[in-house]
Amino acid sequence: MKGRVIKSTGSWYIVKSEDRILSARLKGKFKQEDLKLTNPIAVGDWVELEKEAGQETAVISEILPRENYVIRKSTRKQHFSHIIASNLDQAILVITMKKPRTSLGFIDRFLVSTESFRIPAILVVNKMDQLDGEEEEEWLQDIHEIYEPLGYTVLEVSALKDKDLKEKFLPFIQGKSSLISGHSGVGKSTLLNALIPEASQETKEISGYSAKGVHTTTFAEMFFLAEGGDLIDTPGIKEFGILDIEENELSHYFPEMREYLGQCKYNNCTHTNEPGCIVLKKLEEGYIHPYRYRSYVNILEEEDTHR
Numbered sequence: 326m327k328g329r330v331i332k333s334t335g336s337w338y339i340v341k342s343e344d345r346i347l348s349a350r351l352k353g354k355f356k357q358e359d360l361k362l363t364n365p366i367a368v369g370d371w372v373e374l375e376k377e378a379g380q381e382t383a384v385i386s387e388i389l390p391r392e393n394y395v396i397r398k399s400t401r402k403q404h405f406s407h408i409i410a411s412n413l414d415q416a417i418l419v420i421t422m423k424k425p426r427t428s429l430g431f432i433d434r435f436l437v438s439t440e441s442f443r444i445p446a447i448l449v450v451n452k453m454d455q456l457d458g459e460e461e462e463e464w465l466q467d468i469h470e471i472y473e474p475l476g477y478t479v480l481e482v483s484a485l486k487d488k489d490l491k492e493k494f495l496p497f498i499q500g501k502s503s504l505i506s507g508h509s510g511v512g513k514s515t516l517l518n519a520l521i522p523e524a525s526q527e528t529k530e531i532s533g534y535s536a537k538g539v540h541t542t543t544f545a546e547m548f549f550l551a552e553g554g555d556l557i558d559t560p561g562i563k564e565f566g567i568l569d570i571e572e573n574e575l576s577h578y579f580p581e582m583r584e585y586l587g588q589c590k591y592n593n594c595t596h597t598n599e600p601g602c603i604v605l606k607k608l609e610e611g612y613i614h615p616y617r618y619r620s621y622v623n624i625l626e627e628e629d630t631h632r
């Protein structure tokens with residue numbers, strides 16, 4: 326029978342097969358092609374299962390091909406990656422203007438990653454009830470002005486206070502498999518609990534002095550919407566991200582640059598100082614946002630130091 330992995334806790338996997346929830350383990354060793362992974366199976370994977378005779382458990386005999394996946398570098402093993410989740414319809418980045426503040430640079434790195442994984446992304450500004458002062462209004466305005474023209478949806482919510490949260494959110498998530506990410510403390514678990522009360526994810530006050538959230542969620546886990554679709558809560562994934570993107574490939578993941586590619590004078594143009602660079606020309610003419618271009622250069626430079 327077929328099932329989808331909804332949680333992984335080390336050597337056991339929780340799998341949903343039709344309407345049943347089963348504990349399952351892997352049969353023997355799995356060969357992973359091309360990828361060096363620390364986890365052979367991830368939340369979101371579709372698997373083939375065999376029920377164990379006389380028991381409530383099952384054995385996973387096959388992982389069905391992944392449509393897509395989100396990975397990060399392993400923090401424990403060099404040159405290895407960790408799959409955060411797979412078979413996603415979209416990634417939702419929850420952002421806040423304070424406690425903690427989400428920087429534009431962080432948003433851009435996230436979007437470069439989702440573009441490279443070919444997963445659509447939407448931005449959800451949470452804690453709107455706390456929006457206060459001119460500087461924060463400007464931050465919010467920048468978010469709309471920078472990202473909406475690029476095709477990214479920007480939603481404003483208060484996971485804690487909104488009475489109509491579900492109506493607001495449902496059109497964007499119903500029937501889809503969505504990964505929820507963002508800094509610790511932005512309200513991912515609060516949002517999830519508001520949309521799926523049975524999720525009852527633990528939420529944590531932000532620790533006083535650093536205004537950085539405490540790590541509360543340890544494993545990615547999938548929850549099902551009564552209206553259809555699912556949401557995957559993830560641990561605060563700071564490291565989410567850019568893996569082995571080549572210098573002259575990076576601009577492919579900036580939608581506003583992608584449309585001009587192939588038009589620069591040199592075909593290995595890095596769009597930083599080359600003569601006849603169309604991206605630099607468009608930047609000057611105001612078709613590319615200077616903040617986005619700054620992120621582009623920052624990512625280029627950072628990735629370069631990793632080589």
Ligand SMILES: Nc1nc2c(ncn2[C@@H]2O[C@H](COP(=O)(O)OP(=O)(O)O)[C@@H](O)[C@H]2O)c(=O)[nH]1
Pocket residue numbers: 451452453454455482483484485486507508509510511512513514515516527528529530531538541561
């Ligand atoms: N004022 C306000 N606080 C919120 C909102 N959403 C979440 N919080 C608070 O922010 C803190 C962190 O929330 P949590 O859901 O644990 O964040 P996570 O780390 O992203 O899962 C908790 O104290 C929440 O009560 C919101 O919309 N408004």
Ligand SMILES: [Mg+2]
Pocket residue numbers: 513514515526527528541542
């Ligand atoms: Mg959480």
Ligand SMILES: [Zn+2]
Pocket residue numbers: 589594595596597599601602603604605
């Ligand atoms: Zn160029």
